[in-house]
Amino acid sequence: MTIASNNNCKHRGGKESEPQKKEQRKATIIAAMTIPMSGDDPQPRLHTDPSVSEQAFKAKVASSVFHSIPFHSAPNPQLTGASPKCRPVVVAANYRSIRDLNRMGFIFGWLPTEHYVRDIFLLTLSAAIAATLMSIRFYLRITAGRCFTETKMEGKTVIITGANSGIGKETAKDLAGRGARVIMACRNLETANAVKDEIIKETNNSKILVKKLDLGSQKSVREFAADIVKTELKIDVLIHNAGMALAFRGQTSEDGVELTMATNHYGPFLLTHLLIDVLKKSAPARIVIVASELYRLSSVNLNKLNPVGSFPAAYLYYVSKFANIYFARELAKRLEGTRVTVNFLHPGMIDSGIWRNVPFPLNLPMMAITKGFFKTTKAGAQTTIYLATSDEVANVNGKYFMDCKEATLNAAALDEEKGRKIWEESLKIAKLTPQDPKI
Numbered sequence: 001m002t003i004a005s006n007n008n009c010k011h012r013g014g015k016e017s018e019p020q021k022k023e024q025r026k027a028t029i030i031a032a033m034t035i036p037m038s039g040d041d042p043q044p045r046l047h048t049d050p051s052v053s054e055q056a057f058k059a060k061v062a063s064s065v066f067h068s069i070p071f072h073s074a075p076n077p078q079l080t081g082a083s084p085k086c087r088p089v090v091v092a093a094n095y096r097s098i099r100d101l102n103r104m105g106f107i108f109g110w111l112p113t114e115h116y117v118r119d120i121f122l123l124t125l126s127a128a129i130a131a132t133l134m135s136i137r138f139y140l141r142i143t144a145g146r147c148f149t150e151t152k153m154e155g156k157t158v159i160i161t162g163a164n165s166g167i168g169k170e171t172a173k174d175l176a177g178r179g180a181r182v183i184m185a186c187r188n189l190e191t192a193n194a195v196k197d198e199i200i201k202e203t204n205n206s207k208i209l210v211k212k213l214d215l216g217s218q219k220s221v222r223e224f225a226a227d228i229v230k231t232e233l234k235i236d237v238l239i240h241n242a243g244m245a246l247a248f249r250g251q252t253s254e255d256g257v258e259l260t261m262a263t264n265h266y267g268p269f270l271l272t273h274l275l276i277d278v279l280k281k282s283a284p285a286r287i288v289i290v291a292s293e294l295y296r297l298s299s300v301n302l303n304k305l306n307p308v309g310s311f312p313a314a315y316l317y318y319v320s321k322f323a324n325i326y327f328a329r330e331l332a333k334r335l336e337g338t339r340v341t342v343n344f345l346h347p348g349m350i351d352s353g354i355w356r357n358v359p360f361p362l363n364l365p366m367m368a369i370t371k372g373f374f375k376t377t378k379a380g381a382q383t384t385i386y387l388a389t390s391d392e393v394a395n396v397n398g399k400y401f402m403d404c405k406e407a408t409l410n411a412a413a414l415d416e417e418k419g420r421k422i423w424e425e426s427l428k429i430a431k432l433t434p435q436d437p438k439i
């Protein structure tokens with residue numbers, strides 16, 4: 001076993017000039033270990049050989065070793081005999097030598113230095129943070145609600161908006177697996193048809209239809225509804241799942257309505273009106289609305305129900321989800337006694353496409369959080385599936401759910417008068433006419 005070191009580094013004690021000191025700092029120790037392969041001498045020993053020049057040593061090493069591992073921390077003078085200011089290069093000849101280096105303390109590239117207490121502290125801290133994050137992730141996974149109901153859905157027709165991706169796709173897949181006839185109401189027909197093929201292949205259920213629906217366009221909502229009214233004798237479950245969020249700058253729909261509100265609130269509001277007669281005829285029927293717990297970060301401004309030009313647009317996502325809750329509660333009240341129930345839910349925080357408009361560089365930490373801690377879309381679909389299928393909620397109306405359990409709302413969400421006013425204004429903004437069905 002040989003350790004070679006550059007002689008230049010052995011300046012200790014005496015006074016050096018500034019250029020000399022500089023030279024000394026730049027100097028490089030070359031340390032190499034050759035490990036006896038016979039097994040006679042399993043303990044590696046260290047030895048410095050100042051007579052070997054760096055260049056000669058490098059040439060020797062280049063012809064004989066497989067790996068060279070540069071270490072950038074200051075060397076342990078006890079190990080290398082070098083000044084702490086010198087930078088060592090440790091050359092490991094083969095796997096065995098790496099293993100032995102590790103045994104001597106070169107753990108994962110960490111060279112013990114005179115700062116080893118600090119280094120051990122940092123290593124322990126990193127390990128503790130990693131363990132805590134893993135525990136949080138594990139906790140969130142095991143406490144996520146699961147829908148255990150095995151209810152079959154043969155003979156039932158279900159409409160799911162935004163079924164071509166995320167939570168909607170997983171919901172469609174699950175309900176198709178239970179035998180339902182699933183109408184995927186999507187704005188992107190290409191991805192929707194690809195998902196339809198995937199669902200048919202996975203579930204062996206060919207009763208999957210794709211129909212065009214852009215909730216941000218009142219014309220598209222009306223065309224979709226007219227098609228359903230004409231072609232469907234019944235709708236057993238209507239799932240308002242589709243949703244979108246913008247980042248900073250808002251957009252306006254072709255109807256002059258702020259786009260997030262148009263898509264997340266006014267579109268579903270209009271669609272429910274246009275389909276209500278079919279739903280009533282199909283009773284018992286269910287309406288499920290995917291809202292969000294993020295509603296708590298907002299409040300609905302009655303004077304600004306069409307908030308065109310509001311900044312930042314991302315805030316309107318929370319407002320639109322709050323509007324979903326007012327809508328669901330008022331709708332449930334108006335449908336009492338019809339055997340059409342309405343329940344709404346928070347799916348959890350889900351790693352899905354809803355975050356796609358988070359701008360750079362915020363999207364980077366966001367991605368780390370969504371990938372690391374948010375639920376999968378399959379887990380996110382569980383409460384929707386529960387509300388669409390479970391006998392436990394067959395007669396439950398106007399309630400909020402999370403993790404397949406009833407959840408509480410804040411005081412603002414329970415304001416019935418405000419809910420009624422939002423409803424009245426929504427009738428105008430969604431341009432419902434006296435000829436349209438009333439609820």
Ligand SMILES: NC(=O)c1ccc[n+]([C@@H]2O[C@H](COP(=O)([O-])OP(=O)(O)OC[C@H]3O[C@@H](n4cnc5c(N)ncnc54)[C@H](OP(=O)(O)O)[C@@H]3O)[C@@H](O)[C@H]2O)c1
Pocket residue numbers: 161162163164165166167168185186187188191213214215216217240241242243244263290291292293346347348349350351352353354355
């Ligand atoms: N992810 C979460 O953490 C979270 C939390 C709480 C609530 N939610 C709610 O969960 C629901 C599903 O979202 P997700 O997380 O599954 O996100 P996602 O993967 O982005 O799915 C949203 C779906 O809505 C569709 N959509 C958007 N705008 C539409 C429009 N104008 N017309 C018709 N469809 C439209 C999208 O279609 P395209 O593919 O064409 O865009 C997509 O299929 C949303 O209502 C969302 O607000 C999500």
